[in-house]
Amino acid sequence: MATKENPGEILHKYGLKVTATRIRVLDVLINSPVALSHSDIIGLIDDPMIDKVTVYRTLNAFTTQGLTHKVANEDRNWLYALYFHNSNQPATSDDHAHFICRQCERIYCMPITSMNPKPDVREIGGFVITSHEHRIHGVCPECH
Amino acid sequence: MATKENPGEILHKYGLKVTATRIRVLDVLINSPVALSHSDIIGLIDDPMIDKVTVYRTLNAFTTQGLTHKVANEDRNWLYALYFHNSNQPATSDDHAHFICRQCERIYCMPITSMNPKPDVREIGGFVITSHEHRIHGVCPECH
DNA sequence: AACACTAATGCAACAAAGTTGCAATGTCGG
């Protein structure tokens, strides 16, 4: 994220009350280069006292407030990632590219590049197009 | 599909034993312009005697044999569609475009066009790209 | 610092999609 703000300040900025679980979940997300599942997050926090439902509700609150967004992985579980990750471009939920490693299954949020262009809103055969999600499959730097 | 073959012949061609449930499921898929969920298919067959597990296993068998492919919808349920739908181009699982109507939630398999080009296998910052799924959001002809 | 309002938490129960085990049945080549 390369943000200078601490988790408490970020939560406050996004209209979220500052609680222990939220700080811990946000901390894990800040330090991850890839989108994380609920169980990834539970695993990284690694505290048997953490409540699973609270983490689900935390992730939903983050997403509702626009701090995170979610993307389904190949097993159709939700993964969560901060906006403003790996770039300072706001990654809108409308136009988005995700790189899915076919080896480790990790999903990286990618900036939209010329290779995955945003089309103008336009019509093709009666289909009005307003946005894209580009899901790019391949092998990530960690795996090769 | 615009195929001249009947369901029995198609099943045989794909190495699937011809059974009553498989014929009925395939018939529903042939006559749908959009990808269908398990529950869509159960609803379209509309026979309380049909067994849900058999339909799940039917769809898995179709997909394993390459008769259908599956795509997750926005609720992360699997939708199934024949290959060779809406076009005579084989839609490989590797490179694919799906149009998701934001109004009716239906998903249409789309031929790859110049608007959603297949990239060559190439590297960007250590990411080796081998294929794309283009998920196009908008409004379908039925909804506008 | 204490108050009060409200939101968040923890726990149990629930929901929905899909899978698995197994005995019974059906398909199909010979």
Place this chain on the structure above:
DNA sequence: CCGACATTGCAACTTTGTTGCATTAGTGTT
């Protein structure tokens, strides 16, 4: 028509995520 083997039907199970509700905690105000 037979026999080998795949498929079916049923019940039980798994996994991910949600909901209800009583208790606890955060936050702006006094």
